[in-house]
Amino acid sequence: MLLNNRKKIIMGVIGHDIHSVSNILIEQALKKEDFDVLNLGVDIQPDYFRDSIIEFGADALLISSLNGEWKYWIPKLTHCLKPLKTKPILYLGGNILSLNNKESKKELSKLKTFGIERVFDKEQNFNNFLSYLNKDLHHNVL
Numbered sequence: 176m177l178l179n180n181r182k183k184i185i186m187g188v189i190g191h192d193i194h195s196v197s198n199i200l201i202e203q204a205l206k207k208e209d210f211d212v213l214n215l216g217v218d219i220q221p222d223y224f225r226d227s228i229i230e231f232g233a234d235a236l237l238i239s240s241l242n243g244e245w246k247y248w249i250p251k252l253t254h255c256l257k258p259l260k261t262k263p264i265l266y267l268g269g270n271i272l273s274l275n276n277k278e279s280k281k282e283l284s285k286l287k288t289f290g291i292e293r294v295f296d297k298e299q300n301f302n303n304f305l306s307y308l309n310k311d312l313h314h315n316v317l
């Protein structure tokens with residue numbers, strides 16, 4: 176069996192969210208960057224993320240939420256990943272933060288308590304995300 180040392184990434188859209196466009200685009204962009212990508216697609220519940228991490232092994236888990244359901248699902252995901260000995264770095268992107276500045280600060284700090292350090296809201300540049308991902312995975316800065 177040939178082994179490679181490409182970093183492994185699992186991605187999917189959490190909850191009952193069926194917005195698929197960004198999911199497809201992000202997968203294509205990551206494959207060009209030479210990552211091993213397992214795309215679970217849309218409508219993905221926490222236990223499926225967990226089982227995939229166990230099966231595939233993952234250095235990073237990219238969670239998308241476009242329809243606002245993340246507030247319900249992220250606490251459930253955190254609970255579900257708790258028993259894992261090695262956890263991937265968690266990234267959350269999509270339509271995440273409120274427009275209200277005060278509210279969005281609260282949301283960010285809440286996400287930190289759930290172990291999500293990297294949040295990429297809708298208007299953020301994708302290259303910015305890729306540079307964080309490369310730094311996190313290749314230099315273990317978190």
Ligand code: B12
Nearest residue numbers: 191192193194195196197239241242243268269270295297
């Ligand atoms: C197309 C669309 C649909 C289609 C989806 C078809 C499909 N196969 O994907 C249909 C009609 C099915 C749909 C349904 C619904 N939708 Co809709 N939809 C949209 C729309 C118009 C475009 C989404 C899109 O494809 N954008 C293009 C992609 C490329 O952009 P993106 O999704 O924003 O993703 C970018 C970033 O967010 C980022 N990103 C995404 N994930 C991640 C992850 C990481 C790690 C990183 C770094 C970046 C990242 O990358 C992308 C490129 O920049 C948006 C409005 C809009 N203009 O955004 C509403 C929108 C997302 N929908 C919305 C809603 C409310 C719904 C429904 C609940 C409506 C209803 N009442 O039924 C349902 C939900 C269905 C469900 N179960 O999820 C809301 C969500 C509001 C919220 N977040 O609170 C929006 C914002 C419309 C609005 N202004 O109200 N929708």
